[in-house]
Structures are given as structure tokens and as C-alpha cells.
Amino acid sequence: MRVVIIGAGEVGTAIAADLADEHDVVVVERDPQRAEDLKYQLDVLTLSGDGTSLETLETAETESADLFIACTDDDRANLIACGTAKTLGTPFTIARAKSIEYLHTWERNRSAFGVDFLVCSDLLTAEDIVRVIGLPAAVDIDQFAGGLVQMAEFEISAGSPVTGQTIAEADRFESLTFAGLFRDEEILIPRGETRIEANDRAVVIGSPESVQSFALDIAPETTPGSADEIVIVGGSEIGYHTARLLEERGLSPTLVEENEPRARHLSEELPDTLVMQHDATDTDFMVREHLDEADVLLAAKDSDEQNLLVAVLAKRLGVSRVVAVVENLEYVDLFEEIGIDVAVNPREVTAEEIIRFSFESVAENLSVLEHDQAEVLEFELEEDSQLIGRPIQELDREIEFPMVIGALTRDGAFIPPRGDTVFQPGDNIVVFVETEFVSELTCLA
Numbered sequence: 001m002r003v004v005i006i007g008a009g010e011v012g013t014a015i016a017a018d019l020a021d022e023h024d025v026v027v028v029e030r031d032p033q034r035a036e037d038l039k040y041q042l043d044v045l046t047l048s049g050d051g052t053s054l055e056t057l058e059t060a061e062t063e064s065a066d067l068f069i070a071c072t073d074d075d076r077a078n079l080i081a082c083g084t085a086k087t088l089g090t091p092f093t094i095a096r097a098k099s100i101e102y103l104h105t106w107e108r109n110r111s112a113f114g115v116d117f118l119v120c121s122d123l124l125t126a127e128d129i130v131r132v133i134g135l136p137a138a139v140d141i142d143q144f145a146g147g148l149v150q151m152a153e154f155e156i157s158a159g160s161p162v163t164g165q166t167i168a169e170a171d172r173f174e175s176l177t178f179a180g181l182f183r184d185e186e187i188l189i190p191r192g193e194t195r196i197e198a199n200d201r202a203v204v205i206g207s208p209e210s211v212q213s214f215a216l217d218i219a220p221e222t223t224p225g226s227a228d229e230i231v232i233v234g235g236s237e238i239g240y241h242t243a244r245l246l247e248e249r250g251l252s253p254t255l256v257e258e259n260e261p262r263a264r265h266l267s268e269e270l271p272d273t274l275v276m277q278h279d280a281t282d283t284d285f286m287v288r289e290h291l292d293e294a295d296v297l298l299a300a301k302d303s304d305e306q307n308l309l310v311a312v313l314a315k316r317l318g319v320s321r322v323v324a325v326v327e328n329l330e331y332v333d334l335f336e337e338i339g340i341d342v343a344v345n346p347r348e349v350t351a352e353e354i355i356r357f358s359f360e361s362v363a364e365n366l367s368v369l370e371h372d373q374a375e376v377l378e379f380e381l382e383e384d385s386q387l388i389g390r391p392i393q394e395l396d397r398e399i400e401f402p403m404v405i406g407a408l409t410r411d412g413a414f415i416p417p418r419g420d421t422v423f424q425p426g427d428n429i430v431v432f433v434e435t436e437f438v439s440e441l442t443c444l445a
């Protein structure tokens with residue numbers, strides 16, 4: 001497949017890195033130096049130029065492209081680029097947009113802007129945040145097989161009951177699989193004798209009930225779904241959408257916005273949200289209004305620096321769990337290193353959604369973990385799949401790259417994967433694999 005990507009920022013680079021091994025990728029970038037650097041960083045063809053320019057897109061041979069992805073930070077440029085690409089050929093076009101208004105227009109007419117699939121990064125980020133809030137101990141969570149399967153990533157604290165236990169000792173759930181452990185810079189495929197250490201990040205895959213039970217097991221002080229007192233600091237679009245989605249779940253969050261006109265507007269748009277117009281860095285205000293007693297506080301202001309300040313203050317005041325929006329991917333580790341529970345990067349969330357859609361021809365669903373170190377993919381097995389008729393234990397012996405079958409659904413029912421489980425046509429499987437081996441896995445499935 002020939003792929004043209006407009007924009008070599010964090011989103012474009014992540015997408016190019018995922019697609020480069022299996023596809024013919026061309027990246028168009030305005031910044032000549034960035035284009036040159038990417039040429040050596042990834043095995044892709046780069047072109048310096050304006051992605052909205054007809055001449056530039058002709059040079060990139062867009063007329064022969066199968067997939068066209070416009071993912072710069074400029075919404076309008078992305079829409080114009082897709083419209084221009086459609087005048088040259090018939091590629092499937094994907095556009096990134098922050099504005100929900102563009103999404104609403106596109107949803108009304110799916111041919112609008114010449115875009116075949118529009119990704120709204122602010123809404124996606126809010127949806128990601130709401131999923132994390134719904135499972136308090138998790139740092140990442142995703143759904144597979146129409147909700148029958150859940151993947152969650154947990155950071156294991158020094159005081160967790162499972163710290164120091166082996167996988168065999170910690171695995172007390174019939175419908176749960178330990179898929180992977182991230183330890184420092186290393187990925188471990190867990191075995192029964194593998195010992196869980198403090199600060200490990202454990203990835204588990206299973207039924208939603210078993211994942212929630214595991215969450216309670218590793219962090220008894222948190223009860224899945226118990227985050228009733230939720231404070232959102234910042235009336236940004238992400239803050240607004242998070243509050244709106246929480247309202248749809250029957251919750252009544254508190255939103256603190258410093259700008260008076262914006263606060264007034266949000267109070268009109270969010271009937272079940274208590275909107276307070278104040279500076280959330282005022283500790284006296286936070287304590288006086290009992291916001292320091294929140295189950296979860298989300299820092300969703302428009303600046304990483306402001307979100308860092310709000311998050312640190314919330315932690316010092318004793319807020320149980322702090323989630324922060326972090327626009328700069330390089331800051332994510334910094335936020336987590338200083339004790340912020342979850343740092344959500346909108347660009348990473350957007351890249352994952354576009355990659356997920358790009359993989360639809362071979363995978364039903366996809367989740368990217370730990371800055372693209374590993375992926376969880378869902379496949380529906382066809383008659384000609386190399387996995388059909390073979391038990392999992394046989395595959396474990398024969399497949400040379402590390403992978404874990406995390407879950408299996410058949411005819412709408414969850415089936416715990418065991419060594420003697422034999423795959424049948426129509427089965428949906430959810431697999432954990434290191435990113436570098438994804439192409440080998442897709443060949444088998």
C-alpha cells in the first residue's frame with residue numbers, strides 16, 4: 001500500500017514509524033530540516049513542502065496513493081490537503097482535527113472536506129481520560145471484541161499486595177491473562193515464575209469483570225467505578241468534553257475555570273457540572289471548597305506548564321488520583337516521574353487512532369502501549385489463517401517471536417485462552433506483541 005502522510009510532527013512520525021515496514025510511505029513536511037532528519041530516522045521517503053499545495057502533492061505522487069493522512073497541527077490545512085488529494089486521485093483520506101465543529105459537519109455528510117475518516121483529537125483524548133477515570137488504578141485502558149474484552153495497564157506500587165509475588169501467585173482470576181510487564185526500558189513476557197517488582201507496569205487482558213477485580217486486588221484502596229468526586233481544572237475543549245462525557249455517565253463533576261466568559265459559557269453548556277470561576281492554583285480556595293478531597297483531579301488547561309503546576313499542587317493537597325493532559329510528548333515521563341498518576345498525551349492518542357484505522361485490513365482493533373514499545377491487536381480468524389486448528393501450546397513452542405494470546409471470544413462469548421485451546425474460524429483473538437514483531441504476527445493471523 002502506498003501511503004502519503006502530511007506533517008512530520010509527533011503524530012505523523014508515530015504513524016510513519018508504524019506503517020513504514022509494510023508499506024511504501026511518503027512524508028511531506030514544511031520544515032526542511034525535520035524532513036531531512038526523518039529520512040534517516042525512518043525508512044521512508046520525505047519531501048519538504050506545503051501539504052496543501054497541488055504542486056507538492058503531485059511531486060509526492062499522491063495520484064497513486066492508496067491512503068492519504070493529513071495530521072499537522074493546523075485543522076484547516078489538514079482538511080484542505082485532503083480535498084486537494086481527492087482532486088488528484090482516489091486515496092482513502094484521513095484528517096486530524098481538534099475542533100469538534102469540523103467533526104459535526106463531517107458526521108452530517110461523510111464526504112465533507114474530501115475526508116473519508118476524521119479524527120477529532122480533543123474528543124478522543126476526553127474519551128481516553130473518561131475510561132481511565134472509570135478504572136481508578138489503571139494508567140491505560142482499552143476495549144476489544146465489542147466490549148467483551150478489556151485491556152488495562154497498571155503501575156505496581158511498592159505497597160501493592162502483589163509486589164514481590166510471582167505471576168502464578170498473583171493470577172487468581174479465571175478470565176484474566178498477564179500479557180506483559182514493562183520494567184525500566186525492558187519488555188518482559190511473563191511466565192508463572194516471573195516475579196512482579198515495584199514500579200513494574202503490568203498489562204492484563206481479560207473480561208471486564210476480571211480486570212476490575214484485579215484492579216481492586218493490586219490497589220485495595222481504590223474501588224473500580226468509585227470515582228464520584230471528580231474535579232476538572234481548565235475549561236479547555238478537552239476539559240469540556242470530559243465533563244460532558246461524565247455527565248452522560250450520570251456523574252456530576254466540578255469544573256474550575258479562571259476565565260469568567262469561558263466559565264459562564266461552560267455553565268450554560270454543562271447542566272450537571274458545577275462550574276466555578278476561580279484560579280485553581282489558589283490553595284486556600286481548593287481547601288475551602290473541599291476540592292482537595294476529590295477522588296480524581298484532571299488538569300486540563302491549555303498549557304503543559306500550568307497543568308504541571310496544578311497537578312503538583314493537587315498531589316501536595318492530598319488528592320487521591322491526579323490525571324494531567326500533556327501536549328508535549330517529551331514531558332510525559334517527567335509528569336509521571338514526579339508522581340502524577342496518569343499523563344495523557346493528545347498527539348499519542350490521535351496517532352493510535354489513525355494507526356488503528358490504518359490496520360483495519362489486517363486487525364479489527366489495536367492499542368499502542370508505552371510510547372509504541374508494544375501493541376495489543378484484535379484479529380478475526382479466517383479459514384485460511386495459519387492459526388486455525390492449532391492449540392495455543394503448540395504455537396507457543398513454534399512461534400519464534402514473543403507474543404501472548406490474551407483473550408479469545410467465540411460466537412459472542414468470552415473463552416479463557418488455555419494451552420489446549422484450539423482456534424476455530426470466526427474466533428476473535430486479542431494478542432499482546434512487541435511492536436517490532438507486529439508484521440510477523442499479522443502474516444500468521
